[in-house]
Amino acid sequence: MNTFLSAEQEAVRQSYLSFANEHIAPLAKDLESHKSCLKEFLQNLGQKGYLGIAVPREYGGQGQSFVFCALFAEAVGMVEPGIGLSLANHYAIIEVLKRYGTETQKSRYLPLLARGEALGTIAFSEEKAGTDFRAVTSTVAKQGDGFVLNGKKSWVVNGEFAGLALVLAKSAESNDALSLILVDCTDKVQQCTGDAGRLGLKSAYLNTVEFKDQKLSPEASISHAKDAADQIAIFSMDVAKVIMAAAAVGLNFAAMNEALEYARTREQFGSSIGQFQGIQWKFADMGTEGEAARLHVMRAAWSLEGEPETFSKSAAMCKWFAAKVARHHSGEALQVMGASGLMEDNKVEKLYRDAKAMEICLGTSEAQKMQLVDLLEI
Ligand SMILES: Cc1cc2nc3c(=O)[nH]c(=O)nc-3n(C[C@H](O)[C@H](O)[C@H](O)COP(=O)(O)OP(=O)(O)OC[C@H]3O[C@@H](n4cnc5c(N)ncnc54)[C@H](O)[C@@H]3O)c2cc1C
Structure with missing residues (x-):
């Protein structure tokens, strides 16, 4: 570190x-x-x-x-x-x-x-536009000096109290080109469902947000040049991925610490289970891969300002790798804790659920590999 x-x-x-x-x-x-x-x-x-x-x-x-x-x-x-x-x-x-x-x-x-x-959110996904986010059907059209937005967005993090949303839509005027707009949600014109119950990352809210003839000021557009919406959308997801990957690194070490404490005190066959090589090696793996994920994340975070041309590649790599490490090793930490690890009041049970959600939110692990295939020109 x-x-x-x-x-x-x-x-x-x-x-x-x-x-x-x-x-x-x-x-x-x-x-x-x-x-x-x-x-x-x-x-x-x-x-x-x-x-x-x-x-x-x-x-x-x-x-x-x-x-x-x-x-x-x-x-x-x-x-x-x-x-x-x-x-x-x-x-x-x-x-x-x-x-x-x-x-x-x-x-x-x-x-x-x-x-x-104001709390910020990204509203790209729709019912039929997930990994293929360019398939959005929401539309933004010019109206007077400003714009009007229509569409329904899925899985909007903290959508019900967000103050500012970055929304991806199709431009009604220019051959279905993508458009990115900043929506000031304080107008409260949009409709919102309650939090979607799910396996993990439950402290964040996940809402469906519907915009119906939402009027926007001329200042709402953030993608003026050709292809800018695509480029900015990817950039925003890359930033979010690095932050999620950083949280995954923290999750991995938290799970490891919990399991270590347990392994030192739980006795079977006359000694602490931490004395068994089959258990010890799990910690060697957790520590090594956790540090590797941390280095990946730090490199990606640094590259945003220090080497912008490699940022997208590093962001995809660190999200995929850190989420995988967190999911795998929180599972191993749970294994070390046996039945206790499975219990609902056990922190590792919760971390394991959160880690699984990390492999899906902000672009699945497969989506990260698809991005890498493009960037590495495989
Ligand atoms: C906790 C959470 C938070 C989220 N937050 C936001 C948010 O704030 N804003 C937002 O816009 N969205 C958000 N999302 C949505 C998230 O970005 C999508 O769930 C994700 O992009 C995947 O889309 P999908 O669920 O529709 O799966 P699909 O795209 O339907 O994919 C289903 C499966 O097929 C795989 N797949 C798809 N295409 C390919 C391919 N070409 N090759 C190989 N495999 C493929 C996927 O990897 C996945 O395993 C969130 C989701 C979750 C769970």
Whole structure:
């Protein structure tokens, strides 16, 4: 880890871990069961500066590099990975605004996003457009000075209380070309279903959001040039994937720590099970592959600013690899804990469910490989 972090960066990382342990871990169960209000929790993170880590200072953020967002997501992933999904969406829209936004868009939204007064989300998926996200049927048409949006979006993270959504639609005017628009959700014109119950990452909300003749200002469009929508959509997903992968790294080490504690104290055949080589080797694998995933994530996070031409490749690699490592090794951690690991009040049971969802959300593992096949020109 320290290979890439200065002493100052390492100190910040330690402060993130302390914050996650002291202020997020005690709420994890209530956040997962929605007994604690997620919107208030996220707004509180915003007030403390964690939502605006990479927002430039002139727009009210901390002005840090994107690497710090990944470090924060890893710390969060150790205690409540579902929050990592919310962060992934939020940080993605921030990076899109920073790279592609007009000055008006940046000065209007970045301060709100940094303070958590608006929570960001990405609304690409539809009932018939998942991995093939370009198959969206939502439409955006010019109307007067502005636009009008129609369509139904599936699996929108925190859609029911998002303040700003990045929405992918077909442009009604130009031969079905893709268009990306920023929708200020505070208008409340859109309709929204309740949270979709599911296996994992349950603390984040997952809503279907329908836009019916939603009027948008002339400033709503963020994809002006030809092919820009496709490029920006991929960029936003790449940012979100790196954050999700960072949370997966945290999840892997959290599962490992839980299982280690158990292996040291659980006795069978007259000794602790941690004395058996069959158990010890599981930890050797968890530690090694966990560190490899962490290096992948750190490289991808660094490349956003340090080597932008390799960012997309690194993002796809680290999402695929970190989610696989988290799913496999949280399963191994559960195995170490035997029947206790299967119990609903066991943290590893929850981490295992969350890890599986990580292999699907923000693009499946197969989708990451498809992206890599393109980028590596196989
Ligand atoms: C927890 C969670 C959060 C999400 N958050 C968001 C969000 O904020 N915004 C948003 O827009 N969407 C979101 N999604 C949707 C997510 O991006 C999609 O679920 C994902 O892209 C896969 O689409 P699908 O579920 O329709 O599966 P499908 O595309 O129908 O795929 C089904 C299976 O076929 C495989 N497959 C598809 N095409 C190919 C191919 N060409 N070659 C090989 N295999 C293929 C897939 O990998 C998968 O295994 C979220 C989903 C989840 C579960």
